[in-house]
Each structure stands twice: as C-alpha cells, then as structure tokens.
Amino acid sequence: MISAILLGFLFAILLVFAGKFFKGKFAVLSSLIPLGLFVYFLQFIPEIMEGNIVKESYNWVPSFGVNLGFTLDGLSLLFCLMITGIGFLVFAYTSAYLHHHKYLDRFYGYLSVFMAAMLGLVLSDNVISLFTFWELTSISSFFLIGFNNTQEASRKSALTALGITGLGGMFLLAGVIVLGNITGTFSIAEMLNMSPELIKGHEYYTVAVILLFGAAFTKSAQFPFHFWLPGAMKAPTPVSTYLHSATMVKAGIYLVMRFTPVLGGEEIWNTTLIVVGAVTMLYSAFHSLFRTDLKGVLAYSTISALGILMFLIGMGTTESFTAAAVFIIVHALYKATLFLTTGIIDHQTGTRDVTALSGLRKVLMPVGIAAIIAAISSAGIPPTIGFLGKELTYEATMHAPIIATILVVGIVITKILLLWAGFVAGIKPFQGSLPENLKDTKMPGPFMWVPPILLAVLSLIFGVMPFIIEGSLIKPVVSALGGEAGEIHLALWHGFNTVFILSLVTIAVGTTLYFLLKPSAKLETAVGKLESASPKSLMEKFNVGFTYLSSFWTRVFQNGYLRNYVFIIIFFLIGMVGYTMIGNTKFNIDPSILSNVSFYELVVFIIMCIAILFTVFTSSRLSAVVAMGVVGLTICLVFVFYSAPDLAMTQFSIDTLTVILFVLVLYRLPRYLKIQDHKMRIRDGILSLMFGGLIAVLALEVLSEPVNTEIGDFYAENSYIMAHGKNVVNVILVDFRGADTMIEISVLTIAAIGVFGLLKLRLKRTDRVQ
Amino acid sequence: MEILLAILVGLLYASGIYMILRRSLVKLIIGIILLGNGANLLIFLLGRITKGLPPIIPENSKVFLEAYADPVPQALILTAIVISFGLQSFAIILVKRAHKVVRTDDLDEMNATDEDS
Numbered sequence: 001m002i003s004a005i006l007l008g009f010l011f012a013i014l015l016v017f018a019g020k021f022f023k024g025k026f027a028v029l030s031s032l033i034p035l036g037l038f039v040y041f042l043q044f045i046p047e048i049m050e051g052n053i054v055k056e057s058y059n060w061v062p063s064f065g066v067n068l069g070f071t072l073d074g075l076s077l078l079f080c081l082m083i084t085g086i087g088f089l090v091f092a093y094t095s096a097y098l099h100h101h102k103y104l105d106r107f108y109g110y111l112s113v114f115m116a117a118m119l120g121l122v123l124s125d126n127v128i129s130l131f132t133f134w135e136l137t138s139i140s141s142f143f144l145i146g147f148n149n150t151q152e153a154s155r156k157s158a159l160t161a162l163g164i165t166g167l168g169g170m171f172l173l174a175g176v177i178v179l180g181n182i183t184g185t186f187s188i189a190e191m192l193n194m195s196p197e198l199i200k201g202h203e204y205y206t207v208a209v210i211l212l213f214g215a216a217f218t219k220s221a222q223f224p225f226h227f228w229l230p231g232a233m234k235a236p237t238p239v240s241t242y243l244h245s246a247t248m249v250k251a252g253i254y255l256v257m258r259f260t261p262v263l264g265g266e267e268i269w270n271t272t273l274i275v276v277g278a279v280t281m282l283y284s285a286f287h288s289l290f291r292t293d294l295k296g297v298l299a300y301s302t303i304s305a306l307g308i309l310m311f312l313i314g315m316g317t318t319e320s321f322t323a324a325a326v327f328i329i330v331h332a333l334y335k336a337t338l339f340l341t342t343g344i345i346d347h348q349t350g351t352r353d354v355t356a357l358s359g360l361r362k363v364l365m366p367v368g369i370a371a372i373i374a375a376i377s378s379a380g381i382p383p384t385i386g387f388l389g390k391e392l393t394y395e396a397t398m399h400a401p402i403i404a405t406i407l408v409v410g411i412v413i414t415k416i417l418l419l420w421a422g423f424v425a426g427i428k429p430f431q432g433s434l435p436e437n438l439k440d441t442k443m444p445g446p447f448m449w450v451p452p453i454l455l456a457v458l459s460l461i462f463g464v465m466p467f468i469i470e471g472s473l474i475k476p477v478v479s480a481l482g483g484e485a486g487e488i489h490l491a492l493w494h495g496f497n498t499v500f501i502l503s504l505v506t507i508a509v510g511t512t513l514y515f516l517l518k519p520s521a522k523l524e525t526a527v528g529k530l531e532s533a534s535p536k537s538l539m540e541k542f543n544v545g546f547t548y549l550s551s552f553w554t555r556v557f558q559n560g561y562l563r564n565y566v567f568i569i570i571f572f573l574i575g576m577v578g579y580t581m582i583g584n585t586k587f588n589i590d591p592s593i594l595s596n597v598s599f600y601e602l603v604v605f606i607i608m609c610i611a612i613l614f615t616v617f618t619s620s621r622l623s624a625v626v627a628m629g630v631v632g633l634t635i636c637l638v639f640v641f642y643s644a645p646d647l648a649m650t651q652f653s654i655d656t657l658t659v660i661l662f663v664l665v666l667y668r669l670p671r672y673l674k675i676q677d678h679k680m681r682i683r684d685g686i687l688s689l690m691f692g693g694l695i696a697v698l699a700l701e702v703l704s705e706p707v708n709t710e711i712g713d714f715y716a717e718n719s720y721i722m723a724h725g726k727n728v729v730n731v732i733l734v735d736f737r738g739a740d741t742m743i744e745i746s747v748l749t750i751a752a753i754g755v756f757g758l759l760k761l762r763l764k765r766t767d768r769v770q
Numbered sequence: 771m772e773i774l775l776a777i778l779v780g781l782l783y784a785s786g787i788y789m790i791l792r793r794s795l796v797k798l799i800i801g802i803i804l805l806g807n808g809a810n811l812l813i814f815l816l817g818r819i820t821k822g823l824p825p826i827i828p829e830n831s832k833v834f835l836e837a838y839a840d841p842v843p844q845a846l847i848l849t850a851i852v853i854s855f856g857l858q859s860f861a862i863i864l865v866k867r868a869h870k871v872v873r874t875d876d877l878d879e880m881n882a883t884d885e886d887s
Contacts, residue, residue, distance in 0.1 A: 562790075562798075563790065563791045563792070563793070566787070566790050566791060567791060570787055589772075593772075594771065594772050594773070595771045595772065595819065595821055596771065597771045597774060601771055601774070602774075605774050605778065608778055609778070609781060612781050612782065612785050612804070613785075615785065615789075615800060615804065616785045616788060616789060621796055624796075624797075624800055625800070628800055628803060628804065631782075631804065631807060632803075632807060635807055635810070635811060638775070638811070638814075639814070641821065642814070642819040642820060642821060642839065643819075643820050643821065643822060643823045643824040643825070643838075643839035644814070644824065644839065644844050644847075645824050645826075646844060646848060647814075647844055647847055647848055647851070650848050650851050650852065651851055654851050654852065654854075654855045657855065657859075658803065658855065658858050658859070658862075661858075661859055661862050661863075662862060665862050665863070665865070665866045666796070684787075684788055684791040684792075685788060687787070687791075688783075688784040688785065688786075688787040688788035688791070689784050691783055691784060691787050692779075692780035692781055692782075692783040692784025692785075692787070693780055693784075694780075695779055695780050695783045695808070695812065696776045696777055696779060696780030699775075699776040699779055699780075699812060699815055699816060700772075700773065700776050702816050703772055703776075703815070703816070703818075707817075707818050707840075709840050711842050712825075712840040712841055712842045715841055715842065716825060716827075716833075716834055716838060716841060717833060717834075719827060720827050720832045720833065721832060721833070726826055726827040726828075726829075727825075727826050727827075728825040728826065728827070728838075728841040729825055729841045729844045729845050729848065732841055732842070732845040733845055733848060733849070737845070740849070741849075744849055744852065744853060747853060747856060748852065748853070748855075748856045750856075751856035751857070751859065751860045752856075752859075754860050754863075755859055755860055755863045758860075758863045758864060758866075758867045759863060759867075761867065
C-alpha cells in the first residue's frame with residue numbers, strides 16, 4: 001500500500017526531470033498511473049467483501065509512538081477507488097483540455113502529488129500521518145487553484161482556499177493531539193478497540209469533537225466556511241472536477257465518517273452534524289439559483305451535496321449511513337460528469353455563461369448525452385443511481401432521531417433546488433436553438449468526451465444493477481461506520497410508499513421550477529447586494545481589521561528605535577521575574593558564610609559607586625570614559641582581594657586598552673547631545689534602578705542556596721596530575737577546555753580583521769554625507 | 771562583603787541599562803561595557819568569593835593542601851573579559867566609521883533609511 005501512495009509522489013519527482021516528455025503528445029500516458037492504481041485497489045474488493053481489513057505498518061518516529069500504519073477497510077476502499085478512478089479520467093481529460101499548455105508538466109505534478117496525498121489520507125491509520133497528508137492536499141489544492149497564476153482572481157482564490165483549509169488543518173492537528181491524549185494512542189485502529197464510554201466520558205471529549213469538526217467543516221466547505229469553494233472554481237475545470245467536487249472536499253466527510261465509530265453517537269456529535277449539514281445544504285442549494293456561471297451553479301450544488309452528506313452521517317442510523325455511502329457514489333459520478341461536460345463547453349465555445357448557451361446538442365451530441373444522463377441522476381429520476389440515492393436519503397430522514405418532519409421538508413426543498421441546478425448545468429446548454437455565434441463549435445478529441453460518457457454510463461449501470469455496488473462497496477462502508485451491514489438491501493423499486501410520493505413531488509416541483517425560473521444575470525446582481533452580510537465578506541473585513549491591528553502593533557512595539565526594544569524587553573523581564581519573586585523571596589542568607597568587610601574593600605566599594613555615578617551623569621565624554629576606566633580598575637581590585645590573580649591581570653590590561661582605544665577615537669566624535677527631556681530620563685532611571693535592584697536581589701537569593709563545586713574540584717584535583725600545570729585557571733583554559741579557547745582566539749581574530757577592515761576602508765566620495 | 775558586591779552588581783546593571791537607553795552611540799557603548807562588567811562581577815559573586823586563596827597548587831605539592839577559590843567561574847570570566855574586548859573594540863571602531871559617514875552620533879538619526887531622507 002505504501003508503494004501505491006509513494007507512486008504519485010515519485011511520478012511528480014520524475015516530472016521535474018522528464019517534464020518535456022509528458023508535455024507533448026505523450027501527455028495522456030500519465031493517466032496510466034491512476035489507472036494502474038485503480039486496478040490495484042480493485043483487486044482488494046473480494047477481500048474487503050469478506051469483511052477483512054488489510055493492514056500495513058512501518059516504524060516512523062518510534063520515540064514519539066508515531067508509526068506509519070496503513071489500513072484498507074471498506075471506507076478507505078470506496079475513497080481509493082474514487083480517487084484513482086476519477087483520477088484516471090481526469091488525467092486523460094487534462095491531456096486534451098490543456099493540450100500543449102506551457103506548464104502541463106507542472107499541472108500533472110501537482111495533480112499526482114494531490115492524488116498521492118489523498119490516497120495517503122484515506123489509508124492512514126495513524127492520525128499524525130493522516131494530518132500530514134491532509135495538509136498536503138490543501139497545499140496541492142492551493143497550487144492547482146492558482147494554476148493560472150497570471151490572473152489576480154486566481155491568486156486571490158488560491159489564498160482564500162489555503163487560508164480556510166489551512167485553518168482547518170490547524171484544528172485537525174490540535175484535534176488529533178487531544179484525541180491522542182484521551183486515548184493514549186495515535187492509531188485509529190487502537191482507538192476503535194477501546195471502550196467508547198472511556199473516550200466519550202472523558203472531560204476533553206467535547207474539545208476533541210469541536211476541533212475535528214472545525215477541520216471537517218472547513219475542508220468540506222460547510223456553512224459558514226463554504227465560500228472558498230466557489231472561489232476555487234477559478235482553477236482549470238479538471239481540478240474542479242477532481243479536487244473540488246469528487247475527492248478533496250470529501251476529505252472532511254471522510255474524517256467525520258472515520259471517527260463516527262470512535263466519537264459518534266453523542267448528542268453534540270449528531271446534533272451539530274445535522275444542523276450544520278442542513279443549514280449548508282439549504283443555504284447553498286438556494287444560492288445556486290442565482291448563478292449564471294455554469295461552474296458557479298455546480299460549485300454551490302456541490303456544497304449543498306456535502307451538506308446532505310454531513311446531515312446524513314449526523315443521523316447516525318444504519319439507514320442514513322447507507323444513504324450517505326450511496327450518495328457519495330451518486331454525487332461523485334454525476335457531479336464529475338457535469339464538471340467535465342462544462343469544461344468541454346467552456347473549452348469549445350469559450351463561455352460558461354449559461355444564459356448565452358443553448359442548442360449545443362446539435363454540435364456536441366455525445367457530450368450532451370453524458371450531461372443529460374448526469375442531470376437525470378442528479379434529479380433522482382429512475383433508472384439512474386441518483387434515484388436510489390434520493391430514495392434512501394428520504395427514507396433515512398423520515399426516521400431521523402430528532403424533528404424528523406422539519407428535516408424531511410428541508411431535504412425535499414434541497415433536492416428540488418438541486419434538481420434545478422442539475423438541469424441548468426446538464427440540460428439547459430443543450431436544449432433550444434443554436435445561436436449564430438456557436439454554429440462553428442467543434443467536437444473535442446475523444447480524450448475529452450469519453451470520460452464523461454463513461455461516468456454517465458456508470459450512473460445508469462449502478463442504477464439498474466445496484467447489487468454490483470451493494471456487496472462490494474456499500475456494505476463494507478456501512479460496517480466500517482459501525483452500522484448493521486446485514487440489513488442493507490439496495491433496489492431500484494421500493495414500492496409505492498411515502499418516500500415514493502415525496503420523490504414524485506420533488507421531480508414534479510423541480511421540473512416546474514426549471515421551466516419557470518431561468519438563470520439570469522439580473523437575479524445574480526440582485527442577490528449580490530446581500531453579499532456584504534455573507535460570511536465571505538465578513539471574513540474579508542476581519543482580514544482587513546486584522547491587518548490594521550498588526551500594523552498598529554508593529555508601529556507600537558517594532559518602531560525601529562533600539563532603546564524602545566531594550567525598554568520593552570527589560571520592562572517585561574522585570575514584570576515577569578519580579579512577579580515570580582514576590583512571595584518566593586526569602587532573604588535568609590546565613591550571616592556566617594558572609595565574609596567581613598575590611599577597610600580597603602569599603603574604600604574600593606565607595607570609589608566604584610562614585611565612578612559609576614560619574615560615568616552616568618557627566619556631560620563630558622572624556623570624563624565618562626575615564627570614569628569607566630576607574631570602574632574597570634576597581635573591579636580589578638576586587639579580583640585581587642578575592643583570590644583571582646589571573647582575572648585581575650586580564651581585567652587590568654583589557655581595561656587599559658579599551659580606555660586608550662576610546663580616547664583615540666573619541667576626539668573625532670561630536671559632543672554629547674542634550675536632547676532627551678527630563679521625563680524620559682526619569683522613566684529610564686526608574687526602569688534601570690528596578691532592573692538593578694532585581695539583579696541584586698536575585699544574586700542574594702542565589703547566595704542563600706548551597707553551591708556545587710564538583711566541577712571545580714575535579715579540575716583542581718587533576719590539574720597537576722593530568723595536565724602538569726599548577727595554575728588551575730590557566731590549565732582549564734589552555735588544556736581542559738583548549739578547543740574552546742582556540743575558538744575564542746578565532747573570534748578575536750575575526751574581530752581584529754573587522755577592526756582593521758573598518759580602519760582601512762576608503763569610502764568613495766559619493767558615499768559620504770556632506 | 772557579599773551584600774556590598776550584590777549592590778555593586780545591581781548598580782552596574784542599572785547604569786548599563788540606563789546608558790543603553792540613551793540616544794548617543796558613545797553612551798550605548800559605555801552602557802554595554804558597564805553591563806559586561808556587571809555580568810562578570812555577578813558570575814564572580816555567585817561562584818562564592820574566597821579571600822587570599824588563589825586556585826594555584828603550592829610549589830612543592832601535586833594537589834591542594836588547603837581550601838582554594840573555585841577556578842571554574844574565574845575561567846569563565848577570563849574568557850568573557852577577552853571576548854567582550856573584541857566586541858568593544860569592534861563597536862568603537864564601527865562608531866567611528868559610522869560617524870565619519872553619516873556625521874551623527876544620534877541613534878535616531880541613523881534610523882532613517884535612504885528612502886526616508
């Protein structure tokens with residue numbers, strides 16, 4: 001399995017080197033990769049049908065308990081087949097759609113990275129690797145949406161999509177970590193084996209659920225995060241087909257399905273899913289009425305379909321799981337078909353404006369057949385699988401655990417509106433008379449029109465013979481979700497009951513609506529006025545506000561004045577260290593360990609205090625430097641008093657050198673400026689004194705703790721025995737820590753080179769400020 | 771004496787920070803030097819001070835016969851003094867050079883980039 005996932009990544013790397021080959025007439029060969037994977041996954045069907053689960057595991061980061069585990073069960077298999085199957089068609093379709101495009105190789109690269117990441121996502125058993133693949137899909141989606149990177153709208157949509165799905169990725173990471181803490185494992189299989197009460201009763205259960213929902217709702221474009229998906233339609237149509245309708249947007253659905261047996265069944269889980277799903281499906285189905293761009297119609301109906309899926313999973317019954325599983329297949333088949341036919345229309349006529357398109361059946365007959373079958377399936381008219389999906393959905397909704405009647409009304413309205421959307425996208429462009437300007441429209445090559453036909457035919461075959469998918473796909477999915485797979489029996493004819501009546505009502509009302517309400521630009525602009533209250537513009541306003549806040553923050557804290565930075569750093573240091581020390585400071589130094597103060601020391605202390613104050617307050621630079629020299633020399637005396645002859649010598653020579661250097665340079669500098677006002681000086685003075693006081697108190701606190709001289713004792717004992725030197729400080733420097741000293745010397749050398757360079761540097765006349 | 775030294779360390783830190791907060795480049799360097807001295811003294815103090823017992827093994831012995839000052843803080847400080855000299859000399863020359871080019875000692879005026887002026 002791991003090689004199946006890696007194949008896509010390897011192909012993407014290969015494209016870096018062999019891009020030219022796949023850009024030309026051999027482009028279609030790249031579709032062999034998803035085809036091969038599709039066949040590979042097909043052969044797992046018998047095993048999965050028997051109820052087995054295929055597992056693989058590799059050590060990844062064993063120290064963190066992160067293993068690269070892969071599991072293939074019914075749910076994964078359904079997604080794998082969709083990813084590779086539709087992937088195959090899309091790869092082939094692209095070879096004609098972007099024929100001889102300058103960056104076709106890049107496109108295939110992104111696409112195969114996406115495919116590999118998506119496979120990894122649905123096969124991962126480890127939640128950390130699931131998260132990694134999840135992010136990879138977001139990133140490849142970003143590149144694909146922004147593929148036409150010369151257009152501003154594309155770049156903007158790509159950023160919006162990345163922002164929203166990236167936010168979701170963060171939720172996912174936090175969610176799986178919380179989940180890992182609750183269960184003590186990162187493996188989904190192990191989570192499934194735990195007793196559900198243990199997880200659901202945990203105090204962080206709600207947190208984990210909310211975080212996972214955050215991830216799923218952003219990825220699967222649920223209200224109010226749905227707005228990135230219509231924007232993502234800026235991508236070339238194959239991308240919309242593949243990522244933003246059939247696979248990637250279903251990752252959120254997958255996530256929720258995957259965790260249903262682990263976390264599902266609680267009220268917060270079910271109610272949230274039902275409510276969010278219902279709002280999404282109604283809101284966006286309604287919105288699709290106001291679009292004139294074919295892809296816009298399809299985008300909103302996709303969001304609506306995703307809402308239906310969330311809604312169905314939320315009900316948590318075997319019936320609803322079955323309906324969801326069937327509807328995933330239904331939707332993938334008809335929506336991909338419609339996207340592909342829309343792409344053909346766009347490619348051949350140059351427009352996607354549905355008000356300008358009609359009568360295309362005369363020039364694009366095979367495409368029209370595919371589109372009409374898809375539209376019928378989307379409307380849920382027999383004998384397509386769409387009918388089956390709709391019946392199951394109605395059946396499940398009628399038995400919903402809460403407010404079943406209201407939900408039934410909601411789902412029926414949604415289905416009516418979706419029927420309208422499907423008809424507009426699949427039938428409207430092909431009916432009526434052909435306008436003059438579209439007379440010359442030509443049929444595209446077979447690589448473009450065969451994929452939608454194949455998908456449409458599958459819609460029909462599965463509809464007539466639902467037993468093909470019943471045992472192989474639907475039952476394993478339902479049992480992976482924790483439903484009773486034995487109860488499932490798919491059939492086109494369910495008998496004449498309430499569900500059938502609802503179906504008839506849907507079809508009748510929807511068709512009437514289709515004939516009454518035509519998509520028009522007027523309506524689109526009318527609804528556009530409400531845009532200012534939509535989540536999208538709220539998000540944009542939030543972004544603008546956030547930018548203002550950031551720049552305000554930067555102006556205040558990052559204003560480019562060194563002393564301001566120092567001030568803030570010291571201020572917070574005092575605040576935080578001081579806060580910790582309040583109440584923890586004991587002041588209990590044992591007086592017996594303190595050494596006595598002799599007369600000389602007192603004198604040194606007084607001299608140093610005076611010198612420091614003089615350095616700070618003198619208005620002459622020369623006296624400041626001299627006073628600083630005095631400070632250095634008194635420190636030198638302290639070293640002499642307290643048994644540090646080497647330090648005293650070093651301090652003495654260095655201090656002298658510094659003062660000399662300073663004086664040499666000083667006469668070239670201007671006098672001190674008296675710029676700062678009193679207030680500033682007092683403010684800085686208070687801060688400095690507080691800081692100094694803090695350090696002094698800290699020092700005294702440390703002195704009251706016992707000291708560890710183990711290291712010093714080691715050096716002292718071994719100084720002569722091992723290194724044959726009697727001055728221990730010197731021995732440490734040149735022997736025990738000789739390498740450090742050598743590096744120190746190199747640092748000094750670098751400084752010396754720098755000084756030399758600065759002194760010898762001759763500026764050109766133009767560089768000087770006159 | 772420890773208490774007096776702690777006060778000195780505090781005073782050195784305070785004066786160092788105060789000088790760094792001024793606008794003059796020369797004061798900035800003086801501030802850094804004072805701060806460095808304060809840090810050295812702090813390490814010295816925290817390593818515990820011992821009077822008249824340098825960490826030097828007596829002439830006719832291979833090991834210490836009596837108590838001695840801890841050599842580790844001393845080795846650390848020695849390194850610090852030398853390194854800070856490297857820093858200081860470079861900074862001083864840099865100030866000189868910068869002054870020659872921009873003709874100011876005021877940090878705020880140096881802040882302006884070419885576009886601003």
